Amino acid sequence: MTEVLLAEFPGAAALLETARKARPAGYRPLDAFTPFAVEGLAEAVGAGGSHVRVAMFIGGVAIAAMAYATEYFSAVIDYPINSGGRPLNAWPAFMLFPFAVGIFGAAVSGLIALFMHSGLPGLHHAIFAVPGFERVSQDAFLLALDSPRDEAELQRARDWLREAGALAIWEIKT
Amino acid sequence: MSLQAEPPEIERWTEPPGRSYLAISELVAAPLLERRQWRWRAWWIAFGIASGLTLIMAICMSWLFATGVGIFGNNTTIVWGLPIADYVWWIGIGNAGTLISSMLLLMRQRWRASINRFAEAMTLFAATIAGLFPIMHLGRPEYFYWLLPYPNTMVVWPQWRSALIWDFWAISSYILFSILFWYVGLIPDLATLRDRAKTAFPRYFYGALALGWRGSARHWYFYEHYHLTMACLAVPLVVSLHSVVGMDFAASLMPGWQESIFPPYFVVGAMYSGFAMVVLLTALVRWGFNLQPLITAEHFNVMAKIMLAASIIMGLSYLTEWFAAWYHGERAERWLVGFEFTGGYAPVYWCMLLFNCIVPQLFWFVRIRCSIVAVVVIAILINVGMWLERIEIVWNTLSHDFLPSMWRIFIPTFWDWALLFSSLGFFGFLYLLLARIFPMVSMHETRRLIYEESHQ
Numbered sequence A: 001m002t003e004v005l006l007a008e009f010p011g012a013a014a015l016l017e018t019a020r021k022a023r024p025a026g027y028r029p030l031d032a033f034t035p036f037a038v039e040g041l042a043e044a045v046g047a048g049g050s051h052v053r054v055a056m057f058i059g060g061v062a063i064a065a066m067a068y069a070t071e072y073f074s075a076v077i078d079y080p081i082n083s084g085g086r087p088l089n090a091w092p093a094f095m096l097f098p099f100a101v102g103i104f105g106a107a108v109s110g111l112i113a114l115f116m117h118s119g120l121p122g123l124h125h126a127i128f129a130v131p132g133f134e135r136v137s138q139d140a141f142l143l144a145l146d147s148p149r150d151e152a153e154l155q156r157a158r159d160w161l162r163e164a165g166a167l168a169i170w171e172i173k174t
Numbered sequence B: 001m002s003l004q005a006e007p008p009e010i011e012r013w014t015e016p017p018g019r020s021y022l023a024i025s026e027l028v029a030a031p032l033l034e035r036r037q038w039r040w041r042a043w044w045i046a047f048g049i050a051s052g053l054t055l056i057m058a059i060c061m062s063w064l065f066a067t068g069v070g071i072f073g074n075n076t077t078i079v080w081g082l083p084i085a086d087y088v089w090w091i092g093i094g095n096a097g098t099l100i101s102s103m104l105l106l107m108r109q110r111w112r113a114s115i116n117r118f119a120e121a122m123t124l125f126a127a128t129i130a131g132l133f134p135i136m137h138l139g140r141p142e143y144f145y146w147l148l149p150y151p152n153t154m155v156v157w158p159q160w161r162s163a164l165i166w167d168f169w170a171i172s173s174y175i176l177f178s179i180l181f182w183y184v185g186l187i188p189d190l191a192t193l194r195d196r197a198k199t200a201f202p203r204y205f206y207g208a209l210a211l212g213w214r215g216s217a218r219h220w221y222f223y224e225h226y227h228l229t230m231a232c233l234a235v236p237l238v239v240s241l242h243s244v245v246g247m248d249f250a251a252s253l254m255p256g257w258q259e260s261i262f263p264p265y266f267v268v269g270a271m272y273s274g275f276a277m278v279v280l281l282t283a284l285v286r287w288g289f290n291l292q293p294l295i296t297a298e299h300f301n302v303m304a305k306i307m308l309a310a311s312i313i314m315g316l317s318y319l320t321e322w323f324a325a326w327y328h329g330e331r332a333e334r335w336l337v338g339f340e341f342t343g344g345y346a347p348v349y350w351c352m353l354l355f356n357c358i359v360p361q362l363f364w365f366v367r368i369r370c371s372i373v374a375v376v377v378i379a380i381l382i383n384v385g386m387w388l389e390r391i392e393i394v395w396n397t398l399s400h401d402f403l404p405s406m407w408r409i410f411i412p413t414f415w416d417w418a419l420l421f422s423s424l425g426f427f428g429f430l431y432l433l434l435a436r437i438f439p440m441v442s443m444h445e446t447r448r449l450i451y452e453e454s455h456q
Helices: A012-022 A052-078 A096-118 A133-137 A151-163 B009-013 B021-033 B040-067 B082-106 B110-114 B116-137 B141-147 B163-196 B200-210 B217-250 B262-288 B297-328 B331-342 B346-364 B372-399 B414-437 B443-454
Strands: A003-009 A029-033 A141-146 A168-173
Touching: A003 A012, A003 A151, A012 A029, A012 A141, A029 B217, A052 A096, A052 B217, A096 B163, A096 B217, A133 A141, A133 B163, A141 A151, A151 A168, B009 B110, B009 B297, B021 B163, B021 B414, B021 B443, B040 B116, B040 B414, B082 B110, B082 B116, B082 B163, B082 B217, B082 B262, B082 B372, B082 B414, B110 B116, B110 B297, B110 B443, B116 B141, B116 B163, B116 B262, B116 B414, B141 B163, B163 B200, B163 B217, B163 B443, B217 B262, B262 B297, B262 B372, B262 B414, B297 B331, B297 B346, B297 B372, B331 B346, B331 B372, B346 B372
Parallel strands: none
Antiparallel strands: A003 A141, A003 A168, A029 A141
């Protein structure tokens, strides 16, 4: 069970600034919730390092290699046609098929990586129970901090968030 | 040239009623969830017409499959007719949505935020309809799956050196890729609809499709990585797709087709007709869903500039073709250019040059570019011109090849025209349905546009 301090900010700029300051001030930002992508926010809450592109590259190359292997097997080994002495392994003409399906393969691998990284699809999550959370997909900007266990520390964290411009603060257990 | 300072970006791309995060959601979601703020009467009339045309398309296809390709105007000389021209035209339009969306994203053209979604949707349907035409054109459409490499009792494999096989793979990869690109970009907006829904069915429907999107910084981080990489991959895929369509022609030995300029010329043509179609859809979506605050006259202005640039490149391509025919010295090539200007299809050719090269020059004038009606009318003419170009490419070369005794003229039949116009109706049918179910403007990207433009 983790305890989370959730604070709403009036805009993306205020949220980003507070998220950046949280660590130096001694708090641990867990996540942030915004209605659009805010540049630099993920890094500020400690989410970084994506393997999405690596997965896309590996998936794309693997599918392309399989496609070329299919062409090679069918045109050179299984069903060779000697047409005017042209090379059986006509690689320039064979390039389009691996290229097109390779790109599609990269797209699918990336989607799988995206889902694995972000935990989607997951229709239910405890945070949905927070009142007003439905506004996150429209116009609300929330910052989630790891809630200090000590009562005095907790109060200090609340004060710090209010000073930073928080409009509302919730304490939730997930 | 005006020396006045340009207005701030936010004033160019939005109007005051659309300048808050909540207002954007309200504008885009209200027609879908609360059935407000849309021209339902116009929608139903358009839907009725489109459904009728879709029915006609079903009849055309049934008649075609029952009796064979003899119902088209094709003859022993002109073996490719309207279905191939329709295919090239539709795939051109189908190319543009993803191309526009991904290229503008990579070029950091933020104004794309309010047009990219329906441009992508246009791609899905146009490319799907395009994919039907080659199958309809096959004498034995029931065997189209022979293009797939699968172990079979005949122990034969596809001929990988054939441009038609490349075509099949390029189109199918492209359609599947475009569906992913469109859907992933839609997920955050589906979450908005889920959260705004007041009744159970839309909440479950959009909730399931939104996959549990929470707008977390992590979600956005991985989403951005994926979406941007997809855009980088989309550009070469799109370019390869229409290049391959060009190679369907250029890989032959026919006069007027065997030209190295064909692949890039087809890609620019696709972008050109696609932008023209996007302009038309932009005007309709803007009017039908009252999106004037999010889609301004400036959007039409910049799209007109892109069409102007494309029209100049098209003109240059035509010039290059004529020059190459003369410089080549081959008699059939020179005959062909003469035939284009004076032969049986000359009025069509002149119209094409007028619509594709001359009329768009009006876009040099800022007053024309800023008039939505003028931009839309010219965009329609460009689309007609681009269709004429496709049919000219097919007709001229096949009607006038190396052997004069084989020269013939193509006369389209009722079924040729019926299939072309009913395919437009089918496109409208799919598009109108989509517009009632999914948001036509990307809400999260428009919010970001507002945020970034107001914090600069």
